[in-house]
Amino acid sequence: MDVEILSRLQFAGTIMFHYLFPPLSIGLGLQLFLCELMAFRKGDLAWEAAARFWTRIFAVNFGMGVASGIVMEFEFGTNWAAYSRFVGDVFGSALAAEGIFAFFLESGFLAILVFGWDRVGPRTHLISTLMVFLGSVFSAVWIVVANSWQQTPAGYRIVWHDVQGEMMPRAEVTDFWAMVFNPSSVDRLSHTVIGALVLGAFFVTSVSSYYLLGGRHQEVARRCLSIALPSALLFSLLAAATGHASAQKLVHTQPAKLAAMEAHFETTDEPTGLYLFGWPDAEAKTVRFGVRIPKLLSLLVWNDPNRPVPGLDRIPPNERPPIWLPFQTFHLMVAMGTLMIGVAGLALFMRLRGGLERRRWLLKLLIPMPLAAMIANQAGWITAEVGRQPWIVYPSVQQGVEMMGLRTSDGLSESVTAEQVLGSIILFAIIYALLFAVWLFVLDRKLRHGPETPEELREHKRRIARSGIGGLLADQGSVRGGMLEERN
């Protein structure tokens, strides 16, 4: 295999692994903040037990996000040196802004969120939790801005530089805010962040349902459900709305991606139908085993059931993305989204009627739902990134001037060999597999253990009040069952 495909595999693998964690950090961060806010306003120990419990889950997840995220910050340089030189002026500033505005905020206040429960007052702690949540959202803002610029570049020009006698092009920012608010930033950002909030809401719903099924931690579980379930429905609906807005933009900004997602090969004068599912065959330019609803794609894209949608035939052959993968991942994402709306809607309806806990099948159905959210998040990214090919930076037109794009194959590191890339892929595959196993193991233990009861929390607070935070050390032997001993 050559360096290009290996480097793409490596980037896809490391980013997909990384992207298991940040969405949960963002989504769980909000749920955690809401629990703590309720505890703060009502002085209710069950709410506080919930917030402390989600903090422990959050911390494990956050650690994994940091560990896998450091790799991403440098991978552009290690594997994509030519790309880095081409876009550094633009892309680098977004990444640096992410570091300064988001990472420091997150990691700093995370210390108080995780280690500060018994050290700072409730108001300071609540603010710290909010700051960690905001930090994780800012981080999403800058990285999605940078990625959106690759898809729909704006606010820049191409400048040619003399490098030891050879002229080499690079993109340079002409208008910072036009770069930040490029045509797809806002749509893609809102869709991405909402996707993360969906995951957080379903995660809390799932764990709470698991406790209710087992008849454990009911006080905490019911409280958590009262926030998580409505937000799961709300965010799932918003995800559909923002996804629709994103897709409608595509016909203008990246028609090739849209055509690939829908496996729409030939432009005709007829209205365009939409495949619900199928097996696209790019060679034969057809979709096998497909079920197609007439006029639906025209309606969704143009809000007009009779206006044809441009197909892949309008795109020069050497600028067409792969078709099978974006088609399948896009349809998988939509299917998961629909499932989530359905299940959350049904569960909320039952809960409002007071019959959710009696319907054990429904609680059981809620347990695997975070998987659906995770699959939707990953599938959405695959659609966006594979649909961007063969470009690493899309060509564009700025103020009537055509700007060159950069092909993925032209973005590689010149001095890196296939053996090196293969070596790092194998190394990281092993490390990530181990990490993932350990993460699942620890997460499982924490979930089985569950939150403290309000009584245990009251006893814990009494001990702190009596002997200060250091007193815990002396008392450690007597703390029952290690419950509060080591951040179980």
Added chain:
Amino acid sequence: MSLDYDTLTFIWFVLLGVLLCGYAILDGFDLGVGMLHPFLARNDTERRLVMNSIGPLWDGNEVWLVTFGGALFAAFPVAYATVFSSFYTAFFLLLTCLIGRAVSLEFRSKVHSARWRSVWDVGFFLSSTTAALLLGVAAGNILQGMELGPKYRYFGSLSSQLGWFPLLVGLLTVSLFAMHGAIYLYLKTDGTLQQRVRRAFVPLFLTFASLYLIVSVATWIRAPHSLDNLVRHPWLWIVPILNLLAVLNVPRAMHLGRPGYAFFSSSMVILALGSLFSTAMFPYLMRSTFDSAYGITLQNARSSEGTLGTMLIIAAIGFPCVLSYTIAIYWVFRGKVKLDSSSY
């Protein structure tokens, strides 16, 4: 703001130096704590005390490295691209270590099992030591120059990066961070653990001081170009002189029983070494051993004037915030380390 292009470029060179020194000072002590951990802590409680002395802080410390990466990408994209692709294999090993450290800290105390914990203890030690060694090896390579050909193409490999000089700089880094970490631990612990740390200080300092002398001589032999700027601008001798004073002040402050002052001094040693490194490199970011024209300089690596200006505004807004909450968080977790319900 009307700063000319070259001034902006120089400001960014300095800011990157600040980020890198900030990283070395902050992550330096927690890497050092990781190296000392198996030698100084005798039982599980002591090991947890040692780990928790950096518990709330290591993550924020590593952000300095990440932000350095982002800022290098933004300000000198050519250097970012060339440095990290040249150090490809070494850098993936460094990333492996940083990941290993993060998860060792995060997972060690999650399970009550001696075997589980000793596995993570070994991981914590190995990853901390190797990370420091690799950072030093990278610095040594950059100092002596690398096999950089036309159009930023690198012709070396991992094995060519492991010459005697880079390895020596690597060992210096390990000894420096170990000493720095020991002083930090001395500040954060008490009782018998603290006495053990105190006894370890003298040999750690002597190791560092001898390596410091050896590397100084070796640099003169292996990287004589490092002295060019000192010859050209004799007033710059203030940097190595301050460096030496900071080094000597570390044992003095410990002897006076002022560990806080000693920690400040060892931080200044790191800052001074960073400044010396920058003085030796300027105006290069990477030298070529083939032909000086192939080297990467501030001029051929920098971003456009507009981007450097925008980034300076971002830094001017961001840095005060970063500093204020970094200080606030160190203040919240000041004093001797104690284990509580939220500890590792």
